[in-house]
Amino acid sequence: MTLPESRVYLDHSATTPVHPHVVEAMAPYWSECFGNSASSHAFGQAAASALEQARQTAADVLDCRPSEIVFTGSGTEAINLALWGVAWAARQSGRGNHIVTTPVEHHAVGRTVEQLHGLLGFEVTQVPVDGYGRVDPSDVAAAVRPGTVLVSVMVANNEIGTVQRIFRIGRVCRERGVLFHTDAVQAAGRIPLELDEVNVDLLGLSAHKFYGPKGVGLLYVRRGTSFVPPITGGAQERGRRPGTVDVAGAVGLATALRLAEGERVAECARLRPLRDRLIEGVLESIPDSRLTGHPVHRLANHASFAFRGVEGESIVLHLDLEGIAASSGAACADGEPNPSFVLTAMGLSPDWGIGSLRLTLGHNNDAADVARVLEVLPGIVERLRASG
Numbered sequence: 001m002t003l004p005e006s007r008v009y010l011d012h013s014a015t016t017p018v019h020p021h022v023v024e025a026m027a028p029y030w031s032e033c034f035g036n037s038a039s040s041h042a043f044g045q046a047a048a049s050a051l052e053q054a055r056q057t058a059a060d061v062l063d064c065r066p067s068e069i070v071f072t073g074s075g076t077e078a079i080n081l082a083l084w085g086v087a088w089a090a091r092q093s094g095r096g097n098h099i100v101t102t103p104v105e106h107h108a109v110g111r112t113v114e115q116l117h118g119l120l121g122f123e124v125t126q127v128p129v130d131g132y133g134r135v136d137p138s139d140v141a142a143a144v145r146p147g148t149v150l151v152s153v154m155v156a157n158n159e160i161g162t163v164q165r166i167f168r169i170g171r172v173c174r175e176r177g178v179l180f181h182t183d184a185v186q187a188a189g190r191i192p193l194e195l196d197e198v199n200v201d202l203l204g205l206s207a208h209k210f211y212g213p214k215g216v217g218l219l220y221v222r223r224g225t226s227f228v229p230p231i232t233g234g235a236q237e238r239g240r241r242p243g244t245v246d247v248a249g250a251v252g253l254a255t256a257l258r259l260a261e262g263e264r265v266a267e268c269a270r271l272r273p274l275r276d277r278l279i280e281g282v283l284e285s286i287p288d289s290r291l292t293g294h295p296v297h298r299l300a301n302h303a304s305f306a307f308r309g310v311e312g313e314s315i316v317l318h319l320d321l322e323g324i325a326a327s328s329g330a331a332c333a334d335g336e337p338n339p340s341f342v343l344t345a346m347g348l349s350p351d352w353g354i355g356s357l358r359l360t361l362g363h364n365n366d367a368a369d370v371a372r373v374l375e376v377l378p379g380i381v382e383r384l385r386a387s388g
Contacts, residue, residue, distance in 0.1 A: 007249050007323045008369045010047040012301060012362035013158050013186060014327055018252070021209040026213065027240040029248035035149070036238060037245050044357060047217050047247045054247075054254035058218060060262045063194040065195075070219040070237045071250045075206025076108040078219035081230060081241060082181050082202040083112045085221075086150050088228035093225075096147035098123045100140060100178075102154075103278060103345035109152050109183055109205075121148075130295040133160050133346050137168040144176050154183040158360060159329040159342045160293030161302030163191065166348050170199030179225060183355040185209055189260030190268060194261065201225050207249070211363070212256030213302075216249030265367040268300035270362050278303045278359060286381050292343060303361065306348060307355035310384045311337045315357050324373060329356040 027260045029050060035043025052066070059066040072078040083099075090096055101113055103126045114117060116122040127139040133154055144151065151173050156163045173180035181202040184193060189210040195203065205219040207213055221227055221240065233242030283289055288308035307315070312328030318325050329340035337355025359373065 013360040057254035070216040078204035084230035089226035090149035096149040131160040155187040161298040162293040207253035210260040
């Protein structure tokens, strides 16, 4: 299926198109250099060389050692490996039984922590967020106690775009000798990720969020971090993630990460005014609308809203009929809308929480795309309210 060029794509926090240079870099490893990187013959050696070059490229961008990079099958897998790996190591050594996190984490963190609580008996503290979805680092400090083995706070929220005070939270963890994990899936190419500056011990990325391929992620594990691999098998990725490595995917991720970091400053400067115009136009033209997330400390490409008394998923469907791709944070179960758990944690009532809308900009968006949204969105919301 080929989509018409007139469609407007504003869902870059869900996924991005693969950059042409990334496709070009990956191509040889599907057909010419197709060897298994664990094989000792020439085909395998060529694949292994490409894999280690990709590891070095990613390490250069993240300012870490290549040996600290683990290639995975997704950002979700990277996060699961981090949380389970640290928890199992803590259980093995008897160091502690307590995890600190927040109520606005992606399900890759939230549901994994629930499993660790339900299956292994880990105690969990969720530090609160304010009305912008932001964590107070002093609350993290207060939640850490003897027996705390891990703190997990995301860099930037996928639904509302709020950027956390990750440097201060990292400092809190370092001062208290507690491992710090962060979900940075939304951050690459939008926020600098020099890992020594962040004081992070484990970090997850997903290539398809920054113009790389789907099906490949990255886990950073700081040297010396106690980690028991939750997946067993071969010695690939130094045993931390056994299984035949997707060399083409690793090359694609590394290439995309290098490009995203190289373009980050200029691209954020280009997108920020478009984002601000979108926010201003929506709030001016639609009654009972509000910006969700922090008005200043948010991703440069991210605009998110709540509309009182209207379902966000209905807005998304009507926008799609107008040729505009967007997303909603609200879930639907048994035909009834459920409020966004992120907005609920921020204190919004259900009447607002079901009406969430996320519009996220990318490389191919311009002022005409923003104007198109502002042309059709007010009418959609008005019609939905009238029919409700």
